[in-house]
Amino acid sequence: MIQSFLIQSLVTGGVYAMLAVGFALIFGVARMINLAHTSFLMLAAYGMFYFTSRLGWNVGLAIIISLVGTTLIGLVSYKLFIDRIREHQVTVLLITIALAMVFQECMLLAFKAHFWTAPTLIVGYWVLFGVKISYQYLVVLAVVVFVLLGIWALLAKTKLGIGIRATAQDTEIANLMGISVPRILLITMGMATTLAAIAGAVVAPLWTVHPYMWAGPLVMVMAIVVLGGLGSVKGSVVGAFIIGLVETTVVFWLPGGAFLSSAFALLVMVIILVVRPEGLYGIVFEEERL
Numbered sequence: 001m002i003q004s005f006l007i008q009s010l011v012t013g014g015v016y017a018m019l020a021v022g023f024a025l026i027f028g029v030a031r032m033i034n035l036a037h038t039s040f041l042m043l044a045a046y047g048m049f050y051f052t053s054r055l056g057w058n059v060g061l062a063i064i065i066s067l068v069g070t071t072l073i074g075l076v077s078y079k080l081f082i083d084r085i086r087e088h089q090v091t092v093l094l095i096t097i098a099l100a101m102v103f104q105e106c107m108l109l110a111f112k113a114h115f116w117t118a119p120t121l122i123v124g125y126w127v128l129f130g131v132k133i134s135y136q137y138l139v140v141l142a143v144v145v146f147v148l149l150g151i152w153a154l155l156a157k158t159k160l161g162i163g164i165r166a167t168a169q170d171t172e173i174a175n176l177m178g179i180s181v182p183r184i185l186l187i188t189m190g191m192a193t194t195l196a197a198i199a200g201a202v203v204a205p206l207w208t209v210h211p212y213m214w215a216g217p218l219v220m221v222m223a224i225v226v227l228g229g230l231g232s233v234k235g236s237v238v239g240a241f242i243i244g245l246v247e248t249t250v251v252f253w254l255p256g257g258a259f260l261s262s263a264f265a266l267l268v269m270v271i272i273l274v275v276r277p278e279g280l281y282g283i284v285f286e287e288e289r290l
Contacts, residue, residue: 003133004133004252005248005249005252007133007137007141008137008248008251008252009241009244009245009248009249010141010144010241010244011137011140011141011144011206011244012244012247012248013240013241013242013243013244013245014140014141014143014144014145014148014240014241014244015140015144015199015202015203015244016217016220016221016224016240016241016243016244017144017148017236017237017240017241017244018144018147018148018195018196018198018199019037019038019041019195019196019199019217019221019240020221020224020225020228020236020237020239020240021148021151021195021233021236021237022037022191022192022193022194022195022196023037023192023221023222023225023236024225024228024230024231024232024233024235024236025164025188025191025192025195025233026188026189026192027225027230027231028168028230028231028232028233029164029167029168029184029185029188030086030185030188030189031086031089032082032086032089032092033089033092033093033096034082034092034096034192035093035096035097035100035218036077036096036097036099036100036103037096037192037196037218037221038100038196038214038215038217038218038221039099039100039103039104039214040070040073040074040193040196040197040200041196041197041199041200041203041213041214041217042103042104042107042200042209042211042213042214043066043069043070043073043103043107043197043200044066044067044070044196044197044198044199044200044201044204045118045200045201045203045204045207045209045213046107046110046111046209047062047065047066047069047070047200047201048062048063048066048118048200048201048204048205048209049116049117049118049204049209050111051065051066052118052119053116053118053119059119059121063121063201066197066200066201067194067197067198067201070193070194070196070197070200071190071193071194071197073193074189074190074192074193074194074196074197075186075189075190075193077099078186078189079186081095081099082095082096082189083182083185083186086185100214100218103214104211104212104214105211107211108211111211113210113211114210115208115209115210116208116209116210117204117205117207117208117209118204118205118209119205120134120135120136120205121135121136121139121202121205122135122136122139123135126138136205136206137206139202140202140203140206143198143202147195147198148237151191151195151233152233155233160187163179163184164184164187164188166179167179167181167184167185167188168231216262219262219266220243220247220262220265223239223243223265223266223269224236224239224240224243224269225239226269226273226279227239227242227243227269227272227273227279227280228240228279228280228281229278229279229280229281230279232279232280232281234281235279235280235281238280238281239269239279239280242268243265243268243269246261246264246265246268247261247262247264247265248261250264250265
């Protein structure tokens with residue numbers, strides 16, 4: 001029981017972490033709140049379902065096409081609808097929530113309001129101290145570790161990462177230093193969309209795929225980003241695992257916990273913010289961003 005609880009906590013926290021890091025990157029670099037962020041998780045999940053269950057494609061090919069297709073949709077959406085108005089924050093909120101609803105209605109028209117699941121990426125289980133742990137959960141954990149370490153290495157060790165952090169700290173100074181700010185913003189949007197798409201691809205066999213599956217994670221991701229500190233990648237990761245642990249604890253140990261998990265997770269966020277209003281890793285100085 002304890003083993004299952006720990007694995008479920010890590011899986012939930014890891015999926016939230018990938019989503020929250022993408023959300024935090026967009027906010028930290030572009031100062032933009034993208035309410036369509038988790039809709040890309042939905043699109044990738046539908047891609048996995050369609051390519052594997054409907055077309056019978058190989059799982060590896062389905063993952064590649066789902067990730068590439070979803071990322072391209074995110075980049076095109078950014079260039080067409082968001083780029084020119086990104087400095088108008090209220091307009092960005094309206095445009096991005098409208099985009100999410102358009103994606104939702106497209107999936108509703110294409111697949112109806114049915115609930116689907118994609119085939120598991122790896123069939124089987126591993127027995128740990130008498131408890132069966134699905135290989136699918138282990139795959140999710142491996143992907144989470146690989147992706148988060150990759151993001152850390154990119155931001156900390158590469159020229160692109162330096163450009164992203166410089167743009168996050170001061171757009172005008174970054175521009176004067178010869179950094180192409182529009183290019184950095186486009187790359188950041190692509191990274192964030194890809195993170196959401198990866199989350200969608202790995203959870204498609206675990207979660208129910210339906211047109212409204214983006215809404216719940218969006219609320220939790222926004223709570224995580226606020227809890228960790230707006231624009232802080234490290235805070236987003238820590239906050240994600242805290243929320244994942246709280247959700248899983250409520251589901252496992254409280255009667256009717258499946259219906260109360262989100263409420264308890266948000267309650268924990270409120271309690272922490274009352275004690276520390278800027279979040280766990282809130283930005284005191286602008287140069288600390290990212």
